[in-house]
Amino acid sequence: MFRTPAAVAGAVLVAAMVVLAVIGPPIWGEAAEHIDAGAILQGSSAAHPLGTDNLGRDLLARVLVAGRYSLLLALAAALIGATAGIVLGALPSVLPARPARLVTGAVNALVAFPGLLLAMFTAVVAGLGARGAVLGIGAAIAPGFARLTQTLAASVAGADYVSAARMLGVPRRRILARHVLPNIAEPLILHLTQALGGALLGLAGMSFLGLGVQPPSFDWGRLLFDGFGRIYVTPEVALGPALAVALAGIGFNLLGDALARGAARTSAPRTKAVAPESADPGEPEPGAVLDVRDLTVTFPGGVTPVRGVSLSAAPGEIVGLVGESGSGKSLTAAAIGGLVPYPGVVGHARLRLDGRDVAGLSRKELGTSLAMVFQDPMASLNPALKVGGQLAEVAVVHQGATRAEARARAVDRLGHVHLPEPGRQARRHPHELSGGMRQRAVIAMGLMGTPRLIIADEPTTALDVTVQRQILRLLREVTEETGSAVLFISHDIAVVGELCDRVVVMYAGRVVEELPADRLTDGAHPYTRALIASLPDMDTDRSLPLASIPGRQPAPAEVGDGCAFAPRCPLATDACAAGRPPLVEHGPAHRVACWEVTCTSTA
Structure with a gap:
């Protein structure tokens, strides 16, 4: 200062x-x-x-x-x-x-x-x-x-x-x-x-x-x-x-x-490199759009809601981040996007976006290569400004476009996300659009640049089922057309399984399982299986009570040295309380952190 x-x-x-x-x-x-x-x-x-x-x-x-x-x-x-x-x-x-x-x-x-x-x-x-x-x-x-x-x-x-x-x-x-x-x-x-x-x-x-x-x-x-x-x-x-x-x-x-x-x-998050939880964070993944190793977020008092998270996303890949509320999903996304509120401290062994360290990117470079889509589109749009003007501001600030060029691109991007009469919608205020239209406008705002990574933080939670499906289809279209990667955050494991290519399951600030989305029903971690079991379908016996996970997720300050899921897990043993299981290979493109699964696989 x-x-x-x-x-x-x-x-x-x-x-x-x-x-x-x-x-x-x-x-x-x-x-x-x-x-x-x-x-x-x-x-x-x-x-x-x-x-x-x-x-x-x-x-x-x-x-x-x-x-x-x-x-x-x-x-x-x-x-x-x-x-x-x-x-x-x-x-x-x-x-x-x-x-x-x-x-x-x-x-x-x-x-x-x-x-x-x-x-x-x-x-x-x-x-x-x-x-x-x-x-x-x-x-x-x-x-x-x-x-x-x-x-x-x-x-x-x-x-x-x-x-x-x-x-x-x-x-x-x-x-x-x-x-x-x-x-x-x-x-x-x-x-x-x-x-x-x-x-x-x-x-x-x-x-x-x-x-x-x-x-x-x-x-x-x-x-x-x-x-x-x-x-x-x-x-x-x-x-x-x-x-x-x-x-x-x-x-x-x-x-x-x-x-x-x-x-x-x-007030911006303080980011620093930290010693990784593993002995060696390994070499950067070649060609990965997003490469994160041992990401942590710490607040004063030693409260650490995100603990050693590692994940990656390839071009054109949609990676789902799933877990209960409070598991650290949104805070992980905020840490990647540089949006952790003060006085949070972001630490990592490696944090790279499109092959470059995020710490070395300017605000302009980060703003054009990373797009954020939040849960409430009304909170993402200024109610006092017209939609087209807000989109055009991105091109003016980050790309040096003239006002006429920026407004033309804004109308083009609104049409690109299938908003009817994009020129007319650009002249409207956010409150004049429906929830689904506002969410499309937010996605269009992210596409004003050339984003390599789109972080979608529960973008369909506030929408009805029909509009939700349209937004999910739009995200898939954008990914296939631009080749950008998507980090899709949700607590709805059914939506994640339908949209994503790969699923990362978080619990109490840590990754407990990572597997391909088409093999989600083969989840090995007890928490993953419990999430799937709690999702009713057409074959669910309606005479039985709905499946649920007993207990509650621990607060960040309550997480001990052992497995955080152990108090709620029917398979927990003394080993689970003694130490935290590492995330180990459990098949092709499948990793899991569970002592019981590891012991069973070894046997």
């Missing part, structure tokens, strides 16, 4: 101001208070570079000493404004509807009120002096924090974990402290850094107007007020404190901007 000159300048200025605040009073404090009747109201000289005041005190020393008081007052004002604003802005997310609307209205009114007038009014009510100025600037800062907090908290308040806490009767105060504020803390802290610069400038302005620090105390604003009457005769007496205020304000704002930009970059 400190790679730009502006960021470095901001960090240097802030560091200099902090050092000055620490060493200023001990070193120059005596000179700042020394009264010299023979040097009253002097201009710049060798003895007094910034001149003297009406008592003969050295103004340079006073500027250097005033740094501590100025920064402390700014910090106090910023903390007061941040505390009041955060509490006020977070209240609507936990209050009932009527009080929440009242608080929201109050925030809107405060934001619309000029900040300087609010600061002056508060300072006059609280009384002239440093305390009134600090309260006034804090009151002026609070509405901005309240609006930011309100916006951030609204996005968190609708989360499922907040709704669950409400249903469980968790007190509103506890919901606010444990569920809302911790999830919006980072942008608020960054805003506080920038607010320090604003508070410093605001307090200097209040003191300059005579509403802030009063004699005998002094800050930079007070020194500027005292020297302003002489600015036309000896301008250095006013320019000294003015320069200090400007440098400090610029420093805090530059630092806050650098921190905000750095946070935006770190």
Whole structure:
């Protein structure tokens, strides 16, 4: 985050101001208070570079000493404004509807009120002096924090974990402290850094107007007020404190901007190479579009929802990734596409796309060679923009096409996915299309480039059976025509068996079996067999209860060293709890991770 000159300048200025605040009073404090009747109201000289005041005190020393008081007052004002604003802005997310609307209205009114007038009014009510100025600037800062907090908290308040806490009767105060504020803390802290610069400038302005620090105390604003009457005769007496205020304000704002930009970059997943679980990850598969070895995704606290996943996809091949909810399928796809949310860390022994390391691909290269199709097409399309414009944006940004060329290609791609009247559909907003049409538009968006890999994350779950079959047929057509590989993620093993060439079964973040789709009924792992058995067909005896898998899948933090499926497995032995079975060959293009299957095959 400190790679730009502006960021470095901001960090240097802030560091200099902090050092000055620490060493200023001990070193120059005596000179700042020394009264010299023979040097009253002097201009710049060798003895007094910034001149003297009406008592003969050295103004340079006073500027250097005033740094501590100025920064402390700014910090106090910023903390007061941040505390009041955060509490006020977070209240609507936990209050009932009527009080929440009242608080929201109050925030809107405060934001619309000029900040300087609010600061002056508060300072006059609280009384002239440093305390009134600090309260006034804090009151002026609070509405901005309240609006930011309100916006951030609204996005968190609708989360499922907040709704669950409400249903469980968790007190509103506890919901606010444990569920809302911790999830919006980072942008608020960054805003506080920038607010320090604003508070410093605001307090200097209040003191300059005579509403802030009063004699005998002094800050930079007070020194500027005292020297302003002489600015036309000896301008250095006013320019000294003015320069200090400007440098400090610029420093805090530059630092806050650098921190905000750095946070935006770190919100992307951190990817690093890790030691593979196997002794040797092996040579890259020749000609593979996707080649992943020992992929892991880790979150703070040692939670690892994806553990050593290895898979590949050849040109024109559709690989199905199947498993229960929470098995790590979608997170695996997100890790491949670089979409793991912060603070997740992606590790791998090898991650190659079309023969190149993903870490070496630019955003533009990754965006044109990888396409993502998500479960909810409405969430993938901007409801405020027309469909054609969103598709055209891909060609403009990634391929440098003109607007006319991009729009023509968008219409062509919409027709390519069998949308009727593609030109007309391109001029519509997403809400004007049906669910199946929106999903086709999302697929068309992926085809705006030349994707070598298409990741389809449960793209048919929200669609009815008829439309689902059309989308599956479309994916097969796209694969055969373009030669791209498809990683198809689903919890529906019947759909996977129908569409895919090869199936990878995941459980608790690990691959437990990999086999050709046409041999899915020959699955060897007990989990694979249980998934198949739980799928009813026309021959299922309706007089019997539906087959199900007893128990539940362990949470990522609960996975031990043994086989994660052992507590639910009817074939489990002591060996299953003692160690995790490796993924070993079990026939042509068939691998399985199960001690019981391995022992049976060996015998």
